[in-house]
Amino acid sequence: MTKPRLTKQVVDALPATGKDYVEWCGKLSGFGCRVRGNGHKTFVVMYRAGGRNAVPRKVTIGTYGKLTVDQARVEASKILAKAQLGEDVAAERAKQRAEMTVSELCDEYMQEGVEHKKPSTIQSDISRIEAHIRPLLGRKRIGAVSRADIERFLRDVAQGKTAREKKTGKRGKSIVKGGKGTATRTVRLLGGIFTYAVRRDYVQANPCRGVQLYKDGRGDRFLKPEEFRRLGETLKLAETDGLPWKFNEGRKAKHRPKRPENQREVFSPHVVAAIRLLMLTGCRLREILHLRWEEVDFERGILNLPDSKTGQKKIVVPRAAIEILSSLERSSVYVIAGNNPDKPRADLQRPWQRITEHAELQGLRLHDLRHTYASIGAESGMGLVILGKLLGHKSTATTQRYAHLGDDPLKRTSEHIADTIMSALSAARQRSPADS
Template identity: 40%
Template sequence: MRISKRSVDDLVAGEKDTFWWDDALKGFGVKVTPLGKKVFVLQYRVGKSSTPRRITIGEYGQPWSPDRARDEAMRLRGIVASGVDPADRPPDKVSVTVKQLWEKYLEQASAHKKPTTLARDRSSAIRHIIPLIGDKDVRTLTKPDIQSFFSSVKAGKTATDEKTGPRGRAIVKGGPGTANRTLDLLSSMMTLAIELGIRRDNPTKGIKKFSLRSRDRYLTSEELKRLGDSLAVEQAAGTNPMALAAIRFLSLTGCRKSEALGLRWSWVDLENSLVSLPDSKTGARQLHLGNAAKELLMNMPRFANSPWVFPSARGEGPVVGIRKIWDAVRIRAGLGDFRLHDLRHSFASSAVSAGQSLYVVGKLLGHSQARTTQRYAHLAKGPVQSAADAISDEIAKKLAAK
């Protein structure tokens, strides 16, 4: 039945304790004793235990109305979902820490989020959220608590530089971008807390994010020439040819670094100038190869024992860590703070400036939403500008004839 004031009022006592269960909230029920006492309860299992447990919420009447009892049942279910048995301590003293909530969030997110997204979330949680507020009770978090946490991440209070293995290194920085991403994750965690009944509101709402400076950096024709010259010099000097080829491929296709470095020959169809990527940031997609990119792949050596287009010189995996080589190429070409990812922006800007529609550019880049491509709209020559060019050219011809 649906537990409500009317339905609870209609329940009558039997010869022994009788339980009535709610049809919407699992485990929420009313026990009716032989003496007619009506008590709200919650039945549940902790973890993978097959033995159900039951906890008393309160007797029907003030203050335990059906609605208030339902809210408390939802809160207790949230505590159970975090792996804590609320029967071990009085319900009003049971706490769920932010760290416990993160573990529950990770468990649920693993079923639908991409590995790369999960890795980014895990880094935000382990490097920022847990060190700063991991031990705090989710129920008592306030908006000032979140604001203080947000400002601390921006100020770099969780910044670190440590070795993670023989060749690994973790450089963790703060800053406005990191703070914004971490706030997004914390907001999603608080949404889960509401769904689990741990709290009724989201304390991250209303926290204003930091404004970020746009990084739309494109290469000019002269800079592209210098980049080509720099790549040639590095190649002549014996720099890792696979890393240099990967940089050229990024320049010629506009694909993401992860897509290029993880490229397998089995995905490449040179006959149709296509690369079928089984997964990417926006899911499976096809990467269209221009003539120059196709020629680059046709001239790449293939190794019988390696499936990778850009194999590593050491080990059996693909080439990784091309940052140092890129820095050498960038500095030699005099490109300033131009990032490797900016090659993707340059590819897009070249396409738009050449007259390609934003729809086509979005397809080339693998954008799933049109608004993502809109950042390049200002590079396209609009119809008004085209009309102005045509009219002024026509008038200029007549003036010249005079």
């Protein structure tokens, strides 16, 4: 069957199958549309420079949407004409791209290679590129980057070579930290960037392949009852009398308030509410900070999230969380109001640090509240399927990390079943033959 000519209608109808494939044009030989497993479409052209026995070469023309089918066809015709004259466009491009710097590759990747990523993930990628990749590898030519360079990069980030203070506004600042977890996640990003370069024929191999990474993350921490008590008392104090200031000795002492009642910081009800909601719902931080009032169903006790790490989902919330939501002033379109009513609050880093220091919970992360929520659910005997739905996990394999916490409920259930069976057996033994 003769293939049809590639047109807008034909390209629009090409489905995502979960695997990469190319739909070739039935009129212009060598011209095609490559469809990635996720549905992303790019135009390609294949040719042989130097006759029938030459190795076939493939050139990526551009992304569908940024180029029309007709524009791509014109470019493909030019490349095919050059191939007829013996000019190897792919080899020339590869040579030019090999001279590209890592910094330039990152720029192109953020423009052309992130169509499948969420905005929050793209923002994290940008932060890692600016904080770690550009300072250490940005000027190096991509064709010269070796696995040894990536291993050195991994060690440097882990040891804090890129740590620094970063301004976040006129007065704000944040600390760019290194560490093993950051190093591992950044090398994974770099591996994705070089995979893009390999697909575009800029380099022949990915230098990140085979690099031994550090274990990602600092491990899960679960709050104990006594720690819950201290955190609860601190949150109550923070929104009422305020937490006492911590002074840097000898720094502008003459400008400090003299009266003790003025040496306290009262926290916004929205900040305290955000932390309590994280504890009571098991939500991720962005799910609470980006939550809009229109997404809260007070009658059914549901948060209708249009987007999250795992896509659109509904979160069932308890009455205690609904009461917290009902008590908040609606001064923004977002539930957790920040300085700008039209934008979500960026983070809770500073208040969380102050709160955990006062509660003597140093090192406790906001994400550990989600782990604690999950651990309590697992220990109560809740099934992993139900727990996974509450947490918004796409796969039960993700929830499986909490399976060991359900050992005690399983043992209690096992004992209960055995006791019931033994009781029945005992009753049967006590029956006399005359009763039969």
